[in-house]
Amino acid sequence: MLRVGLTGGIGSGKSAVAARLVERGAVLIDADRVAREVVAPGTDGLAEIVAAFSDAVLDDDGALDRAALGAVVFADETARRRLEAITHPRVRARTAELSAAAAPDAIVVNDVPLLVEVGLAPTYHLVVVVQTAVPTRLERLARDRGMGRAEAERRIAAQADDARRRAVADVVLTNDGSLTALHDAVDVLWKHRLVPYEDNLRQRRVVPAAPVExxxxxxxxxxxxxxxxxxxxxxxxxxxxxxxxxxxxxxxxxxxxxxxxxxxxxxxxxxxxxxxxxxxxxxxxxxxxxxxxxxxxxxxxxxxxxxxxxxxxxxxxxxxxxxxxxxxxxxxxxxxxxxxxxxxxxxxxxxxxxxxxxxxxxxxxxxxxxxxxxxxxxxxxxxxxxxxxxxxx
Known part of the structure; x- marks a missing residue:
């Protein structure tokens, strides 16, 4: 199967790209969804978080209170690394399970917001980055999520910048225009690169050499x-x-x-x-x-x-x-x-x-x-x- 890493900054439109790839036939693994799953009520992941940070990080229903946990780890590097040591291995293991369950000829797209930050790029056959100008991202975050400008700027600053993302990108999808334009770009990527790449990979076939220029x-x-x-x-x-x-x-x-x-x-x-x-x-x-x-x-x-x-x-x-x-x-x-x-x-x-x-x-x-x-x-x-x-x- 072909493993594709998909990433982009908050408000870039990465989810729209993921949805379009699913429409084309991709198997999607959403890292955020997996991260929530491995610390859901009743899991050993949540139990270990409570043991590390106390039940003050739980809400009234016994689920993880992400805001409370964030307040603990955001400004404390040691606490953040302790949390990552609990969650990251579980996310990796669950992601591997989901990938293994896909068909041998699948194109598996891993939607990973922090793909660059955690150094996952080399684990994929191809990395796709969705890139959007910061003013456009701020506008979308205010319109679609009701996020205040200061909070949106803080979230953007906490992630990798465009230069770091481009450094690991095999494909950059620019999303400063319409949704139709973005879909067209995804469709071209799917037809002319992802599908033939998967077929070549499965057949162990080298891309034929073109006349030298x-x-x-x-x-x-x-x-x-x-x-x-x-x-x-x-x-x-x-x-x-x-x-x-x-x-x-x-x-x-x-x-x-x-x-x-x-x-x-x-x-x-x-x-x-x-x-x-x-x-x-x-x-x-x-x-x-x-x-x-x-x-x-x-x-x-x-x-x-x-x-x-x-x-x-x-x-x-x-x-x-x-x-x-x-x-x-x-x-x-x-x-x-x-x-x-x-x-x-x-x-x-x-x-x-x-x-x-x-x-x-x-x-x-x-x-x-x-x-x-x-x-x-x-x-x-x-x-x-x-x-x-x-x-x-």
Whole structure:
């Protein structure tokens, strides 16, 4: 199943997005509803809260008085963390139960107001953020919830700001217009990204490669890499000895094919062929069939074997190279990246070469550049630079 994290600030219209996704066929897990469920009357969650904070946090009917509890924990960091230690594990466990009950081909949307604040972004295949201008949010909170301006501003200030949300967002839905416009944006997302992503994920199918085109340098490529790397790290844990952004999109200012190259260092290729491959596929990075290797430098050193994974997300192509830590291929990828970052002349020469090769054979992609003699010469230049500067991977 495809796991989607949905978040947005108070008054952004996140609930409207969630409702529309349910209409399209999504399974919704509402974190606020789950949080209320795990501390309902008669639960051990409520009993533990009373034991920690006394029955002063109960109302006359024996239910949790959220305002009273909030008054206790809002300005007391220790008390807040004590409350989170009670509620968060229960919310996670109940969320896992609800997710496990969904069909294998489900698109499960987790509506989590504090997704950014509690660091949950890497646990989802995709994160959708609903973003709305603060004046519009204040107006909606006053109109729809009868909330005073001071209280609304306090609530907004207590949450992550737009910049922090955008940093974890694979998709940003702007909701400053009409409900119809918002629904149209959700429908496009559902049809063209979520549905095919789920199908690719379930079939363990890599998004097909498109003919190579060089895109202008995109300042967001490092941020996109960071989101991918966080998911990979979450999936692999300590089996990923190191994760790096490599290739052209890792060189600032360099025009490149709009594909993020990621290198994962492992202890051995036997590890890469075991459960690690399944975990990557489950995280949205299926194995690319076939045998894969790098062309060595110099060219007479045989083949540098590796494993290659791609992306199941139709909107974010990825080449994920799994190489043994400290192997020649692993070192070469980092050396070339760092030398091109440091040497503007070689960066310009590389770009001219890529443009010529792509114009001549767009279907060849990186394989067309890797076999070019320029790379043998660049390898020698990079090694000289490494010796002069004391570079290490």
């Amino acid at each position: 060089l895109a202008g340098a995109d300042a967001s490529w490092p941020e996109q890499y960071a989101r991918l790397a966080a998911r990979i790290q979450h999936a692999l844990g300590s089996d990923a000895l190191r994760i790096d952004h490599i290739g052209s999109t890792a060189v600032p200012g360099l025009a490149a094919e709009n594909v993020i190259d990621v290198q994962v260092a492992v202890a051995s290729l036997a590890d890469a062929d075991g459960p690690l491959a399944d975990r990557l596929a489950g995280a949205g990075f299926p194995r690319v069939p076939g045998q894969w290797w790098d062309d060595p430098r110099p060219a007479d050193r045989g083949r540098w074997e590796k494993r290659l994974h791609g992306s199941a997300d139709p909107a974010r192509p990825v080449r994920l190279h799994v190489r043994v830590a400290d192997s020649p291929g692993w070192r070469y990828a980092l050396l070339m990246r760092d030398h091109l970052r440091a040497d503007p002349d070689q960066r310009a020469a590389y770009l001219l070469l890529k443009r010529d090769l792509v114009a001549a054979a767009p279907e060849a992609g990186d394989s067309g550049t890797a076999r070019n003699p320029w790379f043998d010469e660049e390898y020698l230049r990079a090694e000289q630079w490494a010796a002069q500067t004391g570079w290490r991977p």
